[in-house]
Amino acid sequence: MIAAPEIDLISLAPVLVLSVFTMLVMLIDLFVGKNKSVLVFVALTGLLLAAVSSFAKTDWPVSSFGGSYVVDHMSVFFTMIFCLSSGLAILLSVDYNKRENIRVGEYYSLIMFCTVGMIILASSTDLIMIFLGIEIVSLCLYVLAGIRRGDTRSNEAALKYFLLGAFATGFLLYGMTLLYGATGTTKLAGIAEALSHAEVLSQPILVMGVVLLIAGFGFKVASVPFHMWTPDVYQGAPTPVTAFMAVGPKAAAFAAFFRVFTTAMPELAPTWEVLLSIIAVTTMFVGNLGAIMQTNIKRLLAYSSISHAGYILIAIIAKGSLATSALLFYMLSYTFMTFGAFSIVILLGRAGKENLELEDYSGLGFKAPLLGLAMSVFLLSLGGLPPLAGFVAKFYIFQAALNEGYVILVVLAVLNSAISLYYYLKVIVFMYMKEPKGDFQISLTPITLIIIIIGLIGTVQLGLFPGPVISLAHP
Amino acid sequence: MFLTFLTFLPLVGALALAFIPKEKEGMIKQTALTVAIADFLLSLQLYADFDTTTAAMQFTLDVPWIEAWGISYHVGLDGISLLLYIMTTMLTAIAILASFGIKKHVREYMIAMLALSTGMLGVFISLDFFLFYAFWEFQLIPMYLLIGVWGGPRRIYAAVKFFIYTAVGSLLMLVAIIWIYFHFHKTVGVFTTDIMLITQQINLDMLQQKWLFCAFFLAFAIKVPMFPFHTWLPDAHVEAPTAGSVILAGVLLKMGTYGFLRFNLPLFPLASVEFLPYVCSLAVIGIVYGALVAMMQEDLKKLVAYSSVSHLGFVMLGIFAFNHYGLQGALLQNINHGITSGALFLLVGMIYDRRHTRLIKDFGGLAKVIPVFTVCFMIMTLSSVGLPGTNGFIGEFLILLGIFQNQMAFAIIATSGVILAACYMLWMFQRVMFLQITNPENEKLTDMTPRELCTMIPLIIFVFWIGFYPKPFTKTFDASITHLLTQITPKDNHAPQGHHASAETDTKIAQAEAGTHGTH
Numbered sequence: 001m002i003a004a005p006e007i008d009l010i011s012l013a014p015v016l017v018l019s020v021f022t023m024l025v026m027l028i029d030l031f032v033g034k035n036k037s038v039l040v041f042v043a044l045t046g047l048l049l050a051a052v053s054s055f056a057k058t059d060w061p062v063s064s065f066g067g068s069y070v071v072d073h074m075s076v077f078f079t080m081i082f083c084l085s086s087g088l089a090i091l092l093s094v095d096y097n098k099r100e101n102i103r104v105g106e107y108y109s110l111i112m113f114c115t116v117g118m119i120i121l122a123s124s125t126d127l128i129m130i131f132l133g134i135e136i137v138s139l140c141l142y143v144l145a146g147i148r149r150g151d152t153r154s155n156e157a158a159l160k161y162f163l164l165g166a167f168a169t170g171f172l173l174y175g176m177t178l179l180y181g182a183t184g185t186t187k188l189a190g191i192a193e194a195l196s197h198a199e200v201l202s203q204p205i206l207v208m209g210v211v212l213l214i215a216g217f218g219f220k221v222a223s224v225p226f227h228m229w230t231p232d233v234y235q236g237a238p239t240p241v242t243a244f245m246a247v248g249p250k251a252a253a254f255a256a257f258f259r260v261f262t263t264a265m266p267e268l269a270p271t272w273e274v275l276l277s278i279i280a281v282t283t284m285f286v287g288n289l290g291a292i293m294q295t296n297i298k299r300l301l302a303y304s305s306i307s308h309a310g311y312i313l314i315a316i317i318a319k320g321s322l323a324t325s326a327l328l329f330y331m332l333s334y335t336f337m338t339f340g341a342f343s344i345v346i347l348l349g350r351a352g353k354e355n356l357e358l359e360d361y362s363g364l365g366f367k368a369p370l371l372g373l374a375m376s377v378f379l380l381s382l383g384g385l386p387p388l389a390g391f392v393a394k395f396y397i398f399q400a401a402l403n404e405g406y407v408i409l410v411v412l413a414v415l416n417s418a419i420s421l422y423y424y425l426k427v428i429v430f431m432y433m434k435e436p437k438g439d440f441q442i443s444l445t446p447i448t449l450i451i452i453i454i455g456l457i458g459t460v461q462l463g464l465f466p467g468p469v470i471s472l473a474h475p
Numbered sequence: 476m477f478l479t480f481l482t483f484l485p486l487v488g489a490l491a492l493a494f495i496p497k498e499k500e501g502m503i504k505q506t507a508l509t510v511a512i513a514d515f516l517l518s519l520q521l522y523a524d525f526d527t528t529t530a531a532m533q534f535t536l537d538v539p540w541i542e543a544w545g546i547s548y549h550v551g552l553d554g555i556s557l558l559l560y561i562m563t564t565m566l567t568a569i570a571i572l573a574s575f576g577i578k579k580h581v582r583e584y585m586i587a588m589l590a591l592s593t594g595m596l597g598v599f600i601s602l603d604f605f606l607f608y609a610f611w612e613f614q615l616i617p618m619y620l621l622i623g624v625w626g627g628p629r630r631i632y633a634a635v636k637f638f639i640y641t642a643v644g645s646l647l648m649l650v651a652i653i654w655i656y657f658h659f660h661k662t663v664g665v666f667t668t669d670i671m672l673i674t675q676q677i678n679l680d681m682l683q684q685k686w687l688f689c690a691f692f693l694a695f696a697i698k699v700p701m702f703p704f705h706t707w708l709p710d711a712h713v714e715a716p717t718a719g720s721v722i723l724a725g726v727l728l729k730m731g732t733y734g735f736l737r738f739n740l741p742l743f744p745l746a747s748v749e750f751l752p753y754v755c756s757l758a759v760i761g762i763v764y765g766a767l768v769a770m771m772q773e774d775l776k777k778l779v780a781y782s783s784v785s786h787l788g789f790v791m792l793g794i795f796a797f798n799h800y801g802l803q804g805a806l807l808q809n810i811n812h813g814i815t816s817g818a819l820f821l822l823v824g825m826i827y828d829r830r831h832t833r834l835i836k837d838f839g840g841l842a843k844v845i846p847v848f849t850v851c852f853m854i855m856t857l858s859s860v861g862l863p864g865t866n867g868f869i870g871e872f873l874i875l876l877g878i879f880q881n882q883m884a885f886a887i888i889a890t891s892g893v894i895l896a897a898c899y900m901l902w903m904f905q906r907v908m909f910l911q912i913t914n915p916e917n918e919k920l921t922d923m924t925p926r927e928l929c930t931m932i933p934l935i936i937f938v939f940w941i942g943f944y945p946k947p948f949t950k951t952f953d954a955s956i957t958h959l960l961t962q963i964t965p966k967d968n969h970a971p972q973g974h975h976a977s978a979e980t981d982t983k984i985a986q987a988e989a990g991t992h993g994t995h
Contacts, residue, residue, distance in 0.1 A: 366580055369493075380616065384607035395605075395653070399544075402653050410653075414646040421642050427621070427637060433623045433631050470543045 008064035011071050013053035014079055014119050022112040023044025033061030036104045043090050043108045047115065051083040054119075060475075062246045067187050068126030073475050077328045078122035078255045081335055082248050086115040088339045088454065089244035092448050095241050096346055102147055110147075111244065114140035118252035125263070127186040129297045133170065134220065137249050138165050144244070145237040157236025164219065164229045172216025177306040178209030179264075188264035195267040210272050213260065214279070214301070220253035221309045222284040231290075235300035235356075242298060243342035246305045251331040254312055258327055262319045269319070277319050277409055284310030284416040289380060291423045296356050297345055301338075304382060305421055308334060311397055311413055318400040325474035326396040332469065333381070333389035333462050338379040340455025344371060347448050350441060361427060363436025371442065372431050374452050382458045384417045389462035396470075478521070478534040478550055482596040484514050485567065489589035497582045504575055507585035511568035511592065518564040525557055527950050530958030532671065534601060534796055538570055540606070545666035550600040550950055554955030555736050555806065558948060560599045562813050565933065567592040570718035573821055573930045576828060577625065577716070584625055588718065591617035595726050601734065604668040606650045608645070611730070613642055618719065618727065626714040633707075633714035640707040644697035651690035655742075658683070666986040673961070674741045682748035691739050692750075698731030701754075701791060702761035704782045712780035717824025720776065724783050724820055725813035732790050732809055736802075736959065740794070744963040747795075750764055754795050755878075759888045761788030766895035770902070775823045775833045779816055782859060785892055786812045793874035797963060799878025802956045803949055808870030810948065811858070811941060815867060818855045818934040822848070829920055835903060840912035845922040849908050851931050856904045858938045860897045866941035 009016065025042050032038055054076050061072035089111055117136025124130045142165065146158025180186050184202045185195035195199050219226040234242045261272060287307025294300040315327040348355045348364075365372030381388035394417065398410045406429050460471060488510030496504050526533060532551030538546045552560055570588065577584050594614025601607035623634030640788040652979065655673060658664050662678050697704040708728075712720050740747050765785030772778040790812070793805030825848065826841075827833050842849040854865070861867035870964055871893060912918055923931070941948055 271687070294848065366583065369583070383832070384617070386612050391609075391612075396648075398650065398653055399656070403657050407654070410650055411647065414650050415643070418639065418643040418646050422639060425638060429623060429631055429635070432620060458584070465541075467541045467543055470541065474543065 006064060006066070008062070008069075009063045010056050011062055011069060014050040014083075015116055017053050018046055018050040018112055018116050018119070021049070022059040022109045022116070022439050025109045025112065037094075039104055039108055040057075040090060043112060044087055046112060047057055047083040047087045047090075047243075047297030048120070048389060050115070051080055054079040062127070065126075065129075067189060068129045069120075069123055069361055070125045072326055073473075074255065074259075074328065075123035077473060078331070079119050079250060079285060081251055081328075081331050082115050082118045082122070085244065085248035085251070085335050085339070086111050088335070088451055089240050089248070091447050091451050092243060092339065092343055093238075093240040094443050096238065099350065100238065101304070102238065105407075107144070107147060109142045110144050113209075114144070114244075114249065118248055121252040122255035122259075124256065124287060125188045125259065127179065127188070127191075130260065131169075131173060131176060133252070133256065134169065137252060140167065141165075141241075141245060141249060144241045145233055147241070147352045148238055153236035154238065154448075155236075157233040160229050160236075161233045168216050168219030168226065168409070171212045171219070172321060175209045175214075175216055178205045178212065180210065182206045188260060191264040192266065195265060201267055204275070206268065207271055210265065210268060211275070214272065214275060217253060217257040221250055221257060221312075222306050222311045223313060224286045224306070225277050226308075227286065227306050231294075231299045231302040234305070235296060235298045239298065239342060239346045239354075242302075243339055243384075246301070246342075247331075247338050249334045250305070250309070250464060251335070254309075254316075254327065254331065258316050258324070262323075263317055266319065273317055276313055277406075280313035280317065280463060281407065282310075282411050283307065283313065284413060285419075288416050288419040288423070289299040291420070292426075294423070295356060295358050297361070297427070298356050300358070300427070301341060301345075303421065304423070305338070307416060308382075314401050314409055314413060315397050317409065318397075318404045318406060320400065320404060321474070322403055323397075323400040325470065326393075328473040329396050329462075329466070329469060330393040332473075333393040333459070336455050336458030336462065337378045337381040337388075337390055340374065340452060340459060341382065341449040343448055343455065344375045344378070346412065347371070347442060347444065347452075350443075358427060361430040362434040363431070365428075365432035368442055371444075371452075375431065375457055376428050377456060377459055379424040379427055381463065383421045385421075387417075387460075387463045389459045389466075390461055392466045406454055477534060478552065478600055479536055481518050481521070482550070482600060483593055484517075485510060485589040485592035485596075487846070488875065489586040492582055492589070495582065495789060497580075498659065500581045502650065504571075504586055505581050507589060508568065508571050510589060511571045512908055513562070514592070515564040515568045518561050521552065521557065522951070523865070523873070525552075525951060528954055530954040531956060532705075535602070540603075544605075544668070546605045546668050547603055548606060549602040549669055549671075550606070551602050552600060554952030556599040556733065557951050558806070558810050559726075559733060560596060562810055563592065563599065563726050566721060566817055567595075569817070569821070569930050569933065570721045572926065573721065573824065573951065574716070575717040575926060580624065584621070587617040587624075588722075588922050591621070591722060595722075595730070598730050600623050602670045602889050604656070604670055604673070606668075607670065607821060608649060608652060612642070614727075620725065621631040621719040621722075622711055624718070625716040628714075629710070630714045633710040636707045637711040639702070644694040644704075646655060647690045647910060648694035649948075651687045655687065664983045670737070670780075677742065679745075681745050682751070684743040685749065688739055688743040688746035688750060691734065691743075692754075693732035695739065696757075698734065699728055699787050699791060700731070701757050701788070702764055702784065703757075705761070705765075708784065709777055709780045712783075712820075713774065713776050717820060717827070720780075720820040720824070721817040723903075724778065725817035728783060728787055729809050729813060732787065732794065732805065732914040735791070735794050736806075740959060741962040747963060748797075751795055751882075755792060755882055755885045758788045758791040758795065759885050759892075760891050761791070762892035763895065766892050766899060770895065770899035773834050773836060775826070775835060775907070776820070778835075778899065779819045779823060782896065782899070783816055785813070785896065786816070786859075789871055789874050789889065789892065790887065792878050796874070796877035796881055797960070798877050798880055799956055799960065800873050800880070802959065803952070804870050804873025804875075804877055806952050807866075807941070807945065808874060808955070810937075811821070811870045814934050814937050814941075815855055815858045818851075818931060819859065819937075820879070821927075821930055821934075822852050824921065826920075827829050830916065835906050837914055838907040838917060839910045839914070840908070841917060841920065842908040843912070844918060844920045847922045851923070851935065854935055854938060856900045858878075858942070860900050861893055864939070864942045866938050866945075869941060903937065905936050915928070 055282035057071045063070045121133030142162045148154035183191045222230040315323045381390035384394045385391045535551035537549040619638045657945030769781035790805045792809050793801040858867045859863035861871045
């Protein structure tokens with residue numbers, strides 16, 4: 001009955017390349033001695049090649065594996081973002097791992113495996129494949145969050161993340177089965193086709209399925225009310241992993257979220273639109289109001305990432321091609337500014353003392369003017385001030401939403417932007433307007449400097465001259 | 476190109492300062508001052524080249540910026556913005572000269588000052604919504620730092636309040652801008668953020684105009700500030716360093732009134748007429764309330780700050796008089812207020828530097844000790860009061876003349892503001908300068924230094940120049956006012972306006988269409 005699906009390995013090129021390099025990293029780890037820097041090189045080469053090989057097919061969209069895997073501009077753009085964010089995460093970890101004595105072999109390969117999962121997640125057009133992607137990503141993250149085995153916070157983060165994550169996966173799977181039960185297929189296109197018939201559309205289990213899917217995805221993208229794990233996990237995980245989690249896996253979950261809801265269930269939009277609007281608004285408010293209270297920079301950035309999830313949800317609600325490109329642009333800008341901010345957070349820490357309280361940032365702006373300036377740029381961009389990437393990204397999402405007529409949603413988002421400025425400014429207040437508490441011992445290594453510069457270039461470039469990237473995101 | 480050069484020159488100067496070692500404070504100050512003065516002197520060339528017979532934009536430059544969205548770097552000046560532009564370059568130079576006494580982080584201070592200058596100049600020249608918004612937000616950051624780092628004891632509170640207030644207001648404007656962007660595409664068929672093009676062609680019904688008017692109104696009313704959105708102003712002024720107050724009063728508040736003239740009136744003429752009674756009410760409340768509160772202040776700086784609320788109420792009233800006199804007066808009073816209250820803040824700053832207090836009761840009898848200072852202070856006080864022969868008289872007189880023709884009731888209440896101004900300013904002047912010296916510390920005061928005098932002289936010249944012969948100033952904006960009045964006279968907005976479009980506009984649309992192909 002079921003025809004053997006055509007195997008199109010070229011479509012899978014980035015996944016395959018990355019998997020091979022991941023195994024290489026693990027193998028080489030066994031044979032090199034104390035100096036593990038060659039691993040960084042191998043890992044980065046793998047990511048670079050994966051990014052390049054995603055262009056193996058250019059006649060987008062290319063559907064393969066019986067319509068369960070697709071290469072289109074969205075998946076390729078996301079693959080770029082994933083490779084970039086994983087590369088930055090690996091670079092960011094080099095000094096940190098040395099400082100915290102983390103075994104790098106499995107660390108790098110976990111990040112790379114995670115990237116494999118993310119690429120699958122962003123390219124899948126079948127519920128089963130999406131589930132597979134989510135599992136690959138989540139399993140790697142559970143381990144990564146707890147990779148500082150001697151640290152209780154890190155253990156707490158891993159356990160919390162694992163327990164809640166397992167639940168969420170259960171929800172997600174349940175939602176998928178209900179959807180399958182109602183429509184008789186797991187292919188997104190097939191579901192959309194089935195839902196165009198009125199008798200399928202009227203089944204009550206569909207609503208149940210949608211709700212469960214939202215719960216499952218909501219956990220992965222840390223939207224309210226499934227966000228509880230975020231601050232604790234972000235705080236407890238090693239800082240480079242936190243930065244990585246806030247960007248790559250989140251972007252991947254959004255990609256799948258977006259694909260499932262906009263391609264498979266446009267017919268059900270009236271149902272999930274309302275639900276997602278409520279979630280988006282509460283996510284923004286909870287994230288922003290929560291961040292105001294924080295005194296720990298990692299927790300502050302965790303809450304800030306919750307609020308950003310709220311803005312991005314608006315892109316899903318807006319649907320349409322403008323929303324797709326807005327999502328892509330937003331995720332790319334978010335990558336640059338988040339990694340930039342976290343790189344400075346890591347830079348200020350040193351062995352035994354991580355300097356994560358806002359107090360520790362007092363006077364930074366004058367002690368280390370360039371670092372202070374860079375941090376300000378990242379924070380203001382996160383807050384959405386022109387002429388920085390964060391502003392153009394928000395402008396893009398608001399555009400997409402206003403184009404579809406969601407005026408109230410945009411007004412609420414804009415108000416949230418204003419609230420968010422308060423706590424981003426709070427960090428700047430500490431950096432520039434308070435007297436320094438202790439001495440800064442900043443050892444700026446070339447690698448961290450490179451990340452900061454990449455972040456700065458990305459943030460400013462996407463803000464001042466977003467044209468080229470917009471045309472990439474909007475073919 | 477020249478305009479772009481002038482606008483970004485201070486920013487380039489700021490970048491250059493970053494490379495001077497921070498120990499060389501003298502060199503840093505001189506470089507900053509040189510850049511600012513050069514910018515001012517060069518900007519005078521704009522006045523010389525300005526064609527006063529036309530309301531069209533001059534010195535324009537229009538290059539595509541984000542083509543996919545129809546956004547371009549479009550800049551230019553007309554009669555409404557020319558004088559504000561030149562005043563900004565002048566006040567920047569004066570503010571930098573007045574800041575030579577800054578003790579901590581001199582380099583960063585000067586960088587913030589120059590960056591602020593570019594931000595402000597950019598606001599006045601932007602002819603593209605996106606560009607305008609970018610500059611509008613950009614200038615917040617240096618001002619925020621100036622207040623927050625170099626300000627008084629409650630500086631952080633004041634700085635954050637200043638920032639959040641302005642940001643909240645402008646974010647709703649952003650929503651309105653994006654809405655207009657799509658609406659314009661729906662009705663005219665072009666994706667563009669070009670202010671001139673949109674102003675000329677936009678078609679809005681009454682309800683749409685009302686909502687959009689409100690969104691823009693909030694942004695500008697906070698900036699002006701109009702009652703009841705003014706509460707950030709006294710805090711910001713009191714805590715800001717002297718030069719910060721000068722710029723704040725002189726230029727930043729004018730961005731609000733400029734916004735009304737550039738956006739609210741021409742874009743939403745129906746709503747402007749509809750909301751006229753409300754705006755005028757808020758304006759006269761501001762005039763009287765500001766004056767009454769100013770009268771009760773014990774702190775000199777707070778007094779000047781509240782007097783700004785009152786004076787800006789006059790400007791708003793002039794704008795909403797909707798006639799030639801009123802608008803003339805409003806535009807002139809914009810400049811006058813920049814000069815006069817800028818000077819008053821400088822003078823208060825000088826006395827604060829010497830005595831480290833700004834309380835009126837700590838002074839008294841200063842006239843005998845520091846006569847030159849007293850004379851300067853008196854000139855500015857009289858200008859603020861609006862004595863004939865000073866600039867304040869011309870501005871307020873024109874505004875009242877304008878508003879009397881249309882809104883008699885508002886005019887009568889507003890006139891009481893002139894009297895109240897005389898009360899609080901002269902009463903303050905009396906308590907500070909005359910009477911007996913009660914505090915022995917005041918006897919040791921030294922008079923103005925040559926540097927301080929240098930900051931005052933240009934302002935004094937303008938006080939009398941505008942006071943006795945305002946023609947060179949008013950003639951720059953006469954054509955623009957006439958044009959603005961034709962824009963806001965109610966017309967049949969439901970009629971398709973495509974036929975009226977000039978050939979120039981048609982080419983512009985064709986260009987915009989070519990630029991946005993394949994998008995959306």
